[in-house]
Amino acid sequence: MSIIDCHIHLNNYDGLNKTENKVLSLEERLNALLESMEDNGIVYSLILSSYKVDVNRPSTSQIIESINLNNVEDKIGVVAGYAIDNHTPDDLIxxxxxxxxxxxxxxxxxxxxxxHYPYDERYQIVYDMCTEFDCPVMIHTGDAFSNTAKIKYAHPLNIDDVAVDNPDLKIVMCHIGNPWITDCQEVLYKNKNVYADISGLIVGNFTSSGERHYAGKINEMLNYVENPHRLLYGSDWPISNMKSYVNFVQKLELDKESYELLMFKNSKSIFKLSL
Ligand SMILES: [Zn+2]
Incomplete structure (x- = not known):
């Protein structure tokens, strides 16, 4: 079974893929990603560029360049980060x-x-562009991997405003709004233009109690939404371990068709991937 991972980063993170003495280069991180994909049956990954560019966070064009240099366009695609506070006028062009x-x-x-809330009018230019090209916008929801984040802006209920005001925009809520999974579930149920990825629920590996907890939540969500077309597989590698994530999905109550939708078909169709 082929798997698409729709949520990957190539950043260096303190305590994860970065230690005091060794910072992996972009090339080394890309190679580590390809190796982990190979080991876990991931045929295609989407790399999400960050909300800022610095020594640990490559720009969108650096990521594109690195993919081209290594001739791995058939295995890796890019989703471009956009920030109200850190964009240049050239970014949207x-x-x-x-x-x-x-x-x-x-x-x-x-x-x-x-x-900033997702319904901030300064994001509307992004929503208009994505709607014009039928290109999905992914929005972080839920807990954040940073002490300076303010999570009221990441509450999944905020997505309802964007979904209602932009009915032709495809929105992917990242991390199923964890821990506000019930709120994410309602936003998904109500708005047919909203999807959610299951990435980043844990740092590193799932514990067995973590697996039980999140499998219960996702099973409940699938029952409530009554539509396996709305959830996408993603890991949030390197924050979450890829093998542990693929194993976790085996704990969900999925029939064959729902499994294939979650792991491959939904991402292929939403991101219009030619695989
Ligand atoms: Zn992420």
């Missing part, structure tokens, strides 16, 4: 061209990491 040319597959917003 480039993103428009890259979306048109199929070089980027979506835009990612980092509400919570930056202190």
């Amino acid at each position: 480039n993103y428009r061209e890259w979306i048109k040319d199929g070089i980027i597959k979506g835009i990612k917003l980092y509400c919570g990491y930056e202190h």
Whole structure:
């Protein structure tokens, strides 16, 4: 069974893939990703660029360049990060061209990491562009991997406003709004233009009690939404371990068709991947 992982990062994170003495280069991180994909049956990954660019966080164009240099366009795609606080005027000009040319597959917003609600009118330019090209916008929801994030901006209920006001926009809520999974579930149920990825529920490996907890929540969500077309598989690697994530999915109560939708078909269709 082929798997698409729709939520991957190539950043260096303190305490994860970065130690005091050794910072992995972008090339080394890309190679580590390809190796982990190979080991776990992941045929395609989407790399999400960050809300800022620095020594640990490559820009969208650096990521695209690195994918091209290594000739791995058939295995790796890019979703471009956009921040109200940290964008340049060129970003949206480039993103428009890259979306048109199929070089980027979506835009990612980092509400919570930056202190703006997803319905802030300064994001509307992104929603309009994504709607024009039928390109999904991914929005961070739920707990954040940073002490400076303010999580009221990342509450999944905020997504309802964006979904209602932009009915033709495809929205992917990242991390099923964890821990506000019930709220995410309602936003999914109510708005047919909203999807959610199951990435980043744990740091590192699932414990067995963590597996039970999250499997229960996701099973409940699938029953409530009554539609296996709305959830996407993603891990949040390197924050979460890929093998542990693939194993976790085996704990869900999924028939064969729902499993294939979650692991492959939904991402292929929403991000319009030619696989
Ligand atoms: Zn992430």
